[in-house]
Amino acid sequence: MDDLAIFLIPEYIGIASASVSGFLFAAKRNCDWLGVFVSALLTALGGGFMRDTIVSRPLYSFTHYMPCTIVIIMLILSALFKLQRRSDIDKKFIYVATDAIDIVSFSIVGSIIALEYNLNIFGVAMIALCNGVGGGILRDILFNEVPWFLKTGLYGTISIVVGLCYFFMNYFGINSIIAILMLLVFGVVFRLLAYYMNWGLPKLK
Template identity: 45%
Template sequence: MVELEVAEIIGTVAFALSGFYVAVKEKLDLLGVFIASFLTALGGGLVRDMLADRPPYTFTHLLPSFLVIAVIVLSVLLQLHRKDEIEKKIYFIISDTLGLVSFSISGALIGLQVGFNFFGVVLLALVTAVGGGVIRDILLNRVPLLLTSEFYGTVSLLVGAILFVFAQFDIGGYVPVMVVFAFGVALRLLAYYKQWNLPKIG
């Protein structure tokens, strides 16, 4: 499925860059940078494939690992590690958003492929999108972005829900997926800049 492959590539590149930024902010050494980038980019997909009972894409294809390595090397060559307040920079926000929406789409599409119900598809979209970042943040003793950021996980859940509804009406193909992708990106960026948050208790 072309849509799935495209979503995987975009998500891997975007989250590898996001993981690189976080590693730099935490002042990790070179090995730490590689681990953080790999976990962010590939961790969610590994969890997704285990839940869907399919061979992990990361372990059966070389492309994901090559993409992560290429992103790290280019980031170092372009000296992105010398930027201050990385997580507030537009390129970090955009890369994280692209990764979030792309992996939400790939998770939902795989959930549909294996015949999951609504909750399975939606939760697989969420796990794929945020799983790697959560593992990374736990490793770095940080509060996962999923639990604190504006509409972060909500965007992933909405993307999964929309794709499930589309599937019930046999709406598929590249164009509908790109429409959902554009919607997810726009919603996440709007939520970030408008500082939208879900209600908090207390």
């Protein structure tokens, strides 16, 4: 679990970012406070729910206080600063950057946990994907929409790539803290380039 400890800070940043994303998502659809809370909770923690369910372990977010506490704090701050009235908030660099940290750190943590439970390469890639974008999947399904990552940018692709990279790093024994942090930087830069360069997989015509 030492590898996981180094990711507490970026993971908490990711939870905060995802909470704001869920807040804005629900606010734009005129949800009440319960809808806003559920949207933020699923967006921020849903990937962890899926990960822990797949590997059959108690849900981390419900056995530790910090994840849910961060969600509640970010909801209060988002409401106090009336972020729902700022239509450009999700285009700001700080938001895009923390969102990138969100998906990459979640994907790496998912990969670490998958290997702890002796999953093979396919399991590691799937857990990385679920942990990285699972929250958005659950949120979009709840709101009866096509999951956003299936049609936008390289969100899911980056999660899978990060998961595969970590699998091979671990296989060849290159899984020191420095190596994992380099993978985090690589994933974040990859996501930022994909966002600002409008990269995406070819669409079926």
